[in-house]
Amino acid sequence: xxxxxxxxxxxxxxxxxxxxxxxxxxxxxxxxxxxxxxxxxxxxxxxxxxxxxxxxxxxxxxxxxxxxxxxxxxxxxxxxxxxxxxxxxxxxxxxxxxxxxxxxxxxxxxxxxxxxxxxxxxxxxxxxxxxxxxxxxxxxxxxxxxxxxxxxxxxxxxxxxxxxxxxxxxxxxxxxxxxxxxxxxxxxxxxxxxxxxxxxxxxxxxxxxxxxxxxxxxxxxxxxxxxxxxxxxxxxxxxxxxxxxxxxxxxxxxxxxxxxxxxxxxxxxxxxxxxxxxxxxxxxxxxxxxxxxxxxxxxxxxxxxxxxxxxxxxxxxxxxxxxxxxxxxxxxxxxxxxxxxxxxxxxxxxxxxxxxxxxxxxxxxxxxxxxxxxxxxxxxxxxxxxxxxxxxxxxxx
Amino acid sequence: xxxxxxxxxxxxxxxxxxxxxxxxxxxxxxxxxxxxxxxxxxxxxxxxxxxxxxxxxxxxxxxxxxxxxxxxxxxxxxxxxxxxxxxxxxxxxxxxxxxxxxxxxxxxxxxxxxxxxxxxxxxxxxxxxxxxxxxxxxxxxxxxxxxxxxxxxxxxxxxxxxxxxxxxxxxxxxxxxxxxxxxxxxxxxxxxxxxxxxxxxxxxxxxxx
Numbered sequence: 001x002x003x004x005x006x007x008x009x010x011x012x013x014x015x016x017x018x019x020x021x022x023x024x025x026x027x028x029x030x031x032x033x034x035x036x037x038x039x040x041x042x043x044x045x046x047x048x049x050x051x052x053x054x055x056x057x058x059x060x061x062x063x064x065x066x067x068x069x070x071x072x073x074x075x076x077x078x079x080x081x082x083x084x085x086x087x088x089x090x091x092x093x094x095x096x097x098x099x100x101x102x103x104x105x106x107x108x109x110x111x112x113x114x115x116x117x118x119x120x121x122x123x124x125x126x127x128x129x130x131x132x133x134x135x136x137x138x139x140x141x142x143x144x145x146x147x148x149x150x151x152x153x154x155x156x157x158x159x160x161x162x163x164x165x166x167x168x169x170x171x172x173x174x175x176x177x178x179x180x181x182x183x184x185x186x187x188x189x190x191x192x193x194x195x196x197x198x199x200x201x202x203x204x205x206x207x208x209x210x211x212x213x214x215x216x217x218x219x220x221x222x223x224x225x226x227x228x229x230x231x232x233x234x235x236x237x238x239x240x241x242x243x244x245x246x247x248x249x250x251x252x253x254x255x256x257x258x259x260x261x262x263x264x265x266x267x268x269x270x271x272x273x274x275x276x277x278x279x280x281x282x283x284x285x286x287x288x289x290x291x292x293x294x295x296x297x298x299x300x301x302x303x304x305x306x307x308x309x310x311x312x313x314x315x316x317x318x319x320x321x322x323x324x325x326x327x328x329x330x331x332x333x334x335x336x337x338x339x340x341x342x343x344x345x346x347x348x349x350x351x352x353x354x355x356x357x358x359x360x361x362x363x364x365x366x367x368x369x370x371x372x373x374x375x376x377x378x379x380x381x382x383x384x385x386x387x388x389x390x391x392x393x394x395x396x397x
Numbered sequence: 398x399x400x401x402x403x404x405x406x407x408x409x410x411x412x413x414x415x416x417x418x419x420x421x422x423x424x425x426x427x428x429x430x431x432x433x434x435x436x437x438x439x440x441x442x443x444x445x446x447x448x449x450x451x452x453x454x455x456x457x458x459x460x461x462x463x464x465x466x467x468x469x470x471x472x473x474x475x476x477x478x479x480x481x482x483x484x485x486x487x488x489x490x491x492x493x494x495x496x497x498x499x500x501x502x503x504x505x506x507x508x509x510x511x512x513x514x515x516x517x518x519x520x521x522x523x524x525x526x527x528x529x530x531x532x533x534x535x536x537x538x539x540x541x542x543x544x545x546x547x548x549x550x551x552x553x554x555x556x557x558x559x560x561x562x563x564x565x566x567x568x569x570x571x572x573x574x575x576x577x578x579x580x581x582x583x584x585x586x587x588x589x590x591x592x593x594x595x596x597x598x599x600x601x602x603x604x605x606x
């Protein structure tokens with residue numbers, strides 16, 4: 001266990017699968033051509049891209065022409081959101097998002113507000129869940145866009161997509177719906193036909209594909225105003241060059257994840273249940289953030305460890321070869337407690353002591369055993385140093 | 398910027414950690430809300446005024462724990478007057494520097510030491526409880542670090558005006574709305590000043606709000 005790093009921050013990014021790297025190689029060295037017509041090199045790339053698109057479309061139950069490649073999930077979100085708003089600004093000035101959505105959506109919402117749009121921010125319950133009733137209440141005659149995140153990136157809460165669909169479909173007028181599915185893709189079944197969304201973003205590097213490539217689903221007939229202007233090489237929405245090798249790697253990662261999605265999901269579910277059980281039975285004064293069971297995505301466990309601070313915990317785990325994340329203000333670039341936990345009604349101490357474990361198919365129960373063992377030692381060391389713990393402990397004595 | 402090896406050593410194996418039974422003085426600074434809280438305990442020789450023992454507890458990050466560890470080393474064996482000269486700049490130097498965003502944690506640790514010394518002096522009739530006034534406010538503002546550069550806001554001339562009258566504090570800060578640290582600084586000022594019972598209201602003004 002000493003020689004290899006245990007990585008449990010897979011909601012941020014994941015290692016590329018060796019098979020993915022292999023598939024990518026020839027597209028860097030030999031078959032690096034952009035699409036083209038009438039010449040064999042360009043035609044070969046056309047055919048390859050069509051095949052890769054087919055694979056990604058199939059994973060989402062979309063048709064290939066509805067899939068657009070982008071240089072990552074954030075670009076996909078920006079192309080969709082600014083494109084939808086640009087094309088529909090004359091129809092209304094109101095947008096709906098929630099307080100716990102992915103930063104891509106919230107920073108776009110703030111940008112739209114500066115542009116003069118009005119934004120309603122839906123509040124989550126104590127488990128980070130946003131009911132469809134709240135969406136219904138927020139809708140106004142001038143609402144043009146609802147943006148949401150399928151799976152919360154901090155606490156793993158799965159939002160009620162089917163209920164949202166009913167609300168959107170029964171509204172008096174057309175409301176465009178964009179979904180960020182970055183955390184959900186490869187962790188649950190996503191069917192764009194069932195979901196009923198207009199646009200949806202996914203990313204390769206969350207499922208052991210390469211960094212720097214993502215895809216945007218745009219429902220047939222949906223108009224987006226152009227965000228990126230330039231020469232069309234690979235895709236008309238993100239003009240300019242997009243790496244064919246990355247697209248090939250993305251398709252391979254999708255193929256590997258979706259060849260037996262149910263088995264992948266159940267392995268991750270089993271691992272995260274095991275992790276939670278171990279944490280709760282080993283470390284006293286620990287609480288789960290977010291829902292328990294099926295309302296939570298299969299690879300996320302987020303807990304608050306009372307009386308101690310998260311940066312100290314993550315640094316000590318790091319020195320023991322384990323990578324995890326914390327919601328502590330001390331460890332954030334802006335010195336602010338985690339906004340998702342705070343919106344859920346957690347206090348500063350719960351946020352500072354929060355630890356997020358996000359697992360991948362490469363994690364094992366042995367790694368979990370080692371991690372929890374180290375975490376238990378670290379917790380006890382830091383609690384010995386903590387005035388908050390000592391105050392409670394002394395009272396009890 | 399990363400933590401230095403000295404910071405990591407003191408963080409992993411801090412000196413003088415724990416509670417001191419029968420301490421002659423103690424102080425707690427910071428709060429869980431701001432992410433860091435430090436308690437320090439002093440054992441002082443009543444004749445020589447030498448700090449014979451010192452211990453700390455920390456609810457905080459690595460830089461906070463490391464700074465508390467190193468300044469308790471520095472203070473141990475010194476007289477109260479000597480220990481009063483310990484600054485956060487000195488602590489940082491001993492630690493081989495800190496990332497600018499982490500300097501405030503070092504300030505908190507040194508501040509706790511100074512408060513414990515002050516509490517000892519007040520309890521033993523060595524000094525009067527200081528009157529609260531504009532000078533107290535300025536001293537507190539010197540403990541507030543602008544995270545982008547790791548220096549205090551007085552030194553950086555970010556404070557344009559300080560006024561105090563009958564519980565009312567007015568502070569004009571030279572920080573624009575696009576400054577990502579503006580809310581943090583304002584929050585920290587409120588936190589530092591609201592611990593004084595004399596303060597009834599704090600008004601912080603910016604050029605563009």
